[in-house]
Amino acid sequence: MTMIEKAQVTVKRDRREELIDELVSQQRRFHALPSDLSADESAQVRRRALGEVAGTALEHIGHYSMDAERASRRNCENFIGAAQVPMGVIGPLHLKGEYVDGDVYVPMATTEAALVASTNRGCAAIREAGGATVRVEEAGMTRAPVFRTSGIEQTQRFLAWVREHQDDVRAVTDATSRYLHLLDVRPYAFGTTVWLRFRFDCGDAMGMNMATIACDKVVTEYIEHETGVPCIALSGNYCVDKKPAEINFQEGRGKRVFAEIVLEAPVLKKYLKTDARHLVEAQYRKNLLGSIAAGSRGYNAHFANVLSAVFIATGQDPAHVVEGSLGVTCIESRGPEGVYASVYLPDLPVGAIGGGTELATQREALDLLGVRADPKRPGAAAKKLAEILGGAVLAGELSLMAAFTSQDLARAHERLGRGQLPPGSRI
Amino acid sequence: MTMIEKAQVTVKRDRREELIDELVSQQRRFHALPSDLSADESAQVRRRALGEVAGTALEHIGHYSMDAERASRRNCENFIGAAQVPMGVIGPLHLKGEYVDGDVYVPMATTEAALVASTNRGCAAIREAGGATVRVEEAGMTRAPVFRTSGIEQTQRFLAWVREHQDDVRAVTDATSRYLHLLDVRPYAFGTTVWLRFRFDCGDAMGMNMATIACDKVVTEYIEHETGVPCIALSGNYCVDKKPAEINFQEGRGKRVFAEIVLEAPVLKKYLKTDARHLVEAQYRKNLLGSIAAGSRGYNAHFANVLSAVFIATGQDPAHVVEGSLGVTCIESRGPEGVYASVYLPDLPVGAIGGGTELATQREALDLLGVRADPKRPGAAAKKLAEILGGAVLAGELSLMAAFTSQDLARAHERLGRGQLPPGSRI
Amino acid sequence: MTMIEKAQVTVKRDRREELIDELVSQQRRFHALPSDLSADESAQVRRRALGEVAGTALEHIGHYSMDAERASRRNCENFIGAAQVPMGVIGPLHLKGEYVDGDVYVPMATTEAALVASTNRGCAAIREAGGATVRVEEAGMTRAPVFRTSGIEQTQRFLAWVREHQDDVRAVTDATSRYLHLLDVRPYAFGTTVWLRFRFDCGDAMGMNMATIACDKVVTEYIEHETGVPCIALSGNYCVDKKPAEINFQEGRGKRVFAEIVLEAPVLKKYLKTDARHLVEAQYRKNLLGSIAAGSRGYNAHFANVLSAVFIATGQDPAHVVEGSLGVTCIESRGPEGVYASVYLPDLPVGAIGGGTELATQREALDLLGVRADPKRPGAAAKKLAEILGGAVLAGELSLMAAFTSQDLARAHERLGRGQLPPGSRI
């Protein structure tokens, strides 16, 4: 290092200390660091400042391998580093779908003891039974702007206009992205309020962003202009994004997913330590009557657990687990001592591109699943992911329901939460 | 390195290749690696095997700094590494609560462009307005085993027994952990089915595990034994864990959180680019009427977004965001041109110990918040976290609702999702 | 009277006493009276027998003027007479609809003190404000048989078959009645269960019966036959008849009705003893936030009260009030001191023919409304009734909401329930 280089380093270091001081003293905002700092440098400055404020170093948060430049621009402002979420793997999970066929290993990022072990046990049972049948339907990504009218008569005229101009509307929305196609527009109205629930096919993207962009365009540049009816909010909560909602249960959102399996007595006994009678009764009193008693729209054991683990691993939006938690598990007697088990997820927004899917570990996780967008089969990668999620959720339901019947639920937690690892049971 | 050492390395390498081969060929299960392998070694073997199966290396997943030994025992079986979720920071968020008082910087782990920037904008408005009032109530962690009776008369006798033995029941549950205290038992019954919803104070733990352990103990060793009424499943879905449910909306679960702020016209204009009239109308047509139209129990803009980001950063269970998505945002005119804004979260299960809170990055994130269990004030750390979450959610609501009124929502996304970072708007 | 005639009378009287004895001693069932007895005679015999059993005469129940022969065959088996429900009248109610235009007097059969007076007060306000705008949409009468399949794949084939044969299905259903026309079939499916929600236009009939007959025909004679998929119940509760349900809130059922009015300050003050500010706040805290807090799908003050009174008066099915109770009242500021008020009823099954509409008093009540089916305008009479109901419900909402703001609610009840009649307030 030459003297000049050394001097530059010192200047740089001094300037950094200055920035840190400014952040600590609140003279400078965390998002207002100089643009010539690299993302890694900015992150370090922020961590150092926070460390001073909180009296604690943020070393581990600074330990990451992702492309900070890209992440800080596309995923997370005021970037300081990364949360490391432990990742495990289950499988092989044998699936027979339209977009997945054969064995997959599914990555799960979770901090909940026993979740991976338990879901893995479900995979073993499914594998032994010859694989689960899975199917996915495009429910469409939705966005529902809300409008204000003067009352019944203007609403009627407005809705008539929308009906008559559906093709024109589509021309505008579909021009915003070659990946987006407007499927239809569902209106709902009362009093002086009108919602238009736009439903898009977004190919391999989860699509919330592109749906919003398309809606913004068509609303501000076409609908409001032509009708004079003002849009009050581009999302009118009739979409419904990241809230549990009946319209999504009825109409679906994102992908609508189905998975099923028939398990005979030997599989139930060997892999799940249970039998048909106990499983069917637990299903009846817990998943059906229990959810009825509670007024829950999740008639299942724990869709949300499996979904959140795979969502985080693969860069999906974890807030969409709210929607994924809706749905129904069925377990019915089949044959003398077997069961038919199925899961139904009406509302599962997922994507193979965009959002968090391009981040380093998330991309690897998707590659592990063989989920990668193919221009020749647009939408197929996202649908494959949805089918896999259906299968994984089914595995999770089977194992947990079986664990309840074995009443070893809490005991398993006791062991696993404290560090011993007998496979297969969980809460 | 001596010859012997070299030989040992070779043997070790050979053995590893052998294990990898066995995993790849499905002769060995992923959870059945030899116990003398360290967690890091096992993770590497698994990654190598998966890499062969999927034809892709899992390099980044192998890049972590957490204690793999501990994580693989306490958090995640079949451990292969970590998902790196980008972390940003918002703040200072100025809060006036019972457990938090003053400025906090809140870490958010997210992959959704604009979320951090937008929530941060809400913090600025709150700060400028003098800080948000926040409060938390202990709603209690719940678990509701389901029982089978012969019908009305046995149910009546069973419920009478439970009422009469509530103290004895508490003696059993509370003996399972010094951190757990049974608050009460709420019964629900019809036909041949009975649920007992146990409600526990679990101190600084989120408490689902210890509640389950306590229930298991009292059910199998006391209640079933004394009454002869069989428990069918230790969780009867009347708890309700990780599903949206009315009983949780009514009775609460985990923590019940309130936050509020009054914003005058200058703050609305300068920090949120909006005014009272537009905010109040968007609130009315979106958060109230929109959620009513949709049949949603989330009368808010995006509780789930902020919660999931802070949950992942701080080691909370992300599947609990399903419950956190329930609740109500209010925005009302206050004074000539100001607004009163509040958020209400009836169902927020969080903890400061246990679960993912001891992981490396998660612990740092909690330290940044000053959330650390103190034996002298049991429960205070978890309640502090809950109050902070209430404040952060309020910030998120203010900013997004304001963005809707500015109709710059989609345009912001367009910019942010593609890498430019003007602060403040998001979907 | 000749001797023979006298003897016959005696014989008849003796035989009657005998029948009464048989009924009292449970040797004969109440529905098994000899068919040569007239309906009036059978009713008398039953009343006499019940009188002996209960030790009380049923004189008033025997005081009726309807055609017993017809009523006992078409409306009510084991006929014993009639319940007399007090009937009052409100109006004139001034309405501006597509099917009603001008003043109507609306009969209400009720036992609830103050209901008629209160609703009448609402009519006065509406009249003074120039009349309410009302509109009705055909949501269609629905019936949803439920089927069992073997799982996902058979379900997919079944639904594909239904889609492909929709015209053939319609040919079968529409042949069962010239008043019935199949609008569409909405499927819903998960696991091994499939529902087909048939939606019919039934002209002036409420249509539940003809919809059931059409479904029975097409299911048993066509769909089951062609597909081999068995129907488990002709109503699979996805219809949904006489239960509160989300699918009806979303898709509507029977008629979907809208009514609205703008009221200026003088009208609010003179007729409703209130002002805009108080009305709007009561609306906000009661009809919106209160129903949200309660988890109710009736965001209104008392739709059910007005509906049940007019339903009983006009021979509608009072159990359908369950569905009619769903819906939303809006009251918004309009102009400096006025309000815009509206009601929305998504699910109102009504008819102008069939059911109880042909009974003597009910027919008179319908005639009073000018509701009479006209072959030249099929469906117009039922739609007129629906529009009138919308207007009456609006009147009821305005008056009760105003009464709440005057806080004279309970005091009014105190007076009215005890027999004094100052017009205008009620609970």
Place this chain on the structure above:
Amino acid sequence: MTMIEKAQVTVKRDRREELIDELVSQQRRFHALPSDLSADESAQVRRRALGEVAGTALEHIGHYSMDAERASRRNCENFIGAAQVPMGVIGPLHLKGEYVDGDVYVPMATTEAALVASTNRGCAAIREAGGATVRVEEAGMTRAPVFRTSGIEQTQRFLAWVREHQDDVRAVTDATSRYLHLLDVRPYAFGTTVWLRFRFDCGDAMGMNMATIACDKVVTEYIEHETGVPCIALSGNYCVDKKPAEINFQEGRGKRVFAEIVLEAPVLKKYLKTDARHLVEAQYRKNLLGSIAAGSRGYNAHFANVLSAVFIATGQDPAHVVEGSLGVTCIESRGPEGVYASVYLPDLPVGAIGGGTELATQREALDLLGVRADPKRPGAAAKKLAEILGGAVLAGELSLMAAFTSQDLARAHERLGRGQLPPGSRI
């Protein structure tokens, strides 16, 4: 008749014509007839006027035997006569309850063909099986005023005050009626809104009126006065009256009713033309999965039908059928070929005094049931009525569910709606 008397009659007649003219020409309001007219005379004048307006006589409406003076003061303003609703009877219904024990004949006022016949068939099955077990619990009549506070802190103070003054509050409410006793007050609050759900035991009255009077008193004279927190509406829709609501499903309202029976194969076959297997499957796919698919809180076949018929016959408030429609039917296999069947009604507001119960035909109907308030056993008569309703609803469920399995549902309607009466099936 003397000349003077004749002259008076003429005068009277002339005056009547004059009044009629004034009504017809809208110079006089219908509620503003001279107070010296008897109720019968006023009713006649109104009918005559309406007859002129509508061009139709209201003869049958004028045919009634009730005490018009009383009805027009206590039940129905602007009295014009009565709706005659056909009444039938079912039974004997054999019940084993705490308030009813033995056979009852149950009056049903309905216009729906086949309802009485079908429910009667259910009674036969119950009778043959030895009678149904029935139980009732006092859920309490509720009223929930809504208050406005300035935010979190005032709400906390307000709720603390209410908790501390519960006894004082009770002293005020209970002084308003010797039949009313405050059980407890359940608060709910968010933002600036607070509800206090008062729960009263109202003895033999349904109690909505006395609950409202008590609330009005304690709110306006005590709570507002002491706390300065204003009540915005005496009913804040958290009660919840006559709207379907979760809080009522969870906490109950009025009476909470349970009924059950075990039916063996011979009874199923002989009386219900069905068997256990078919019944259990219809229950599963219709009452459970179907209501789940539809998002309905009525997991039953047709509670509302039976309830509305008995409600109208016995002078209950028919709008309360909205609440009664909530609840769960269970049908489970029991023994080799039998079933256990139960109904659960969490929300059934009924009374034996007040409201419509004192009207002539309604009183007779209650006497037929042996439901008459006894000062020595306050509340027992209302509870007896509730138990009977539970039994009748069970009979209705059994028969209709059986009819579905026989697939003769629609065919039965076809016959019955057109006037033939084979007993036993219905929609």
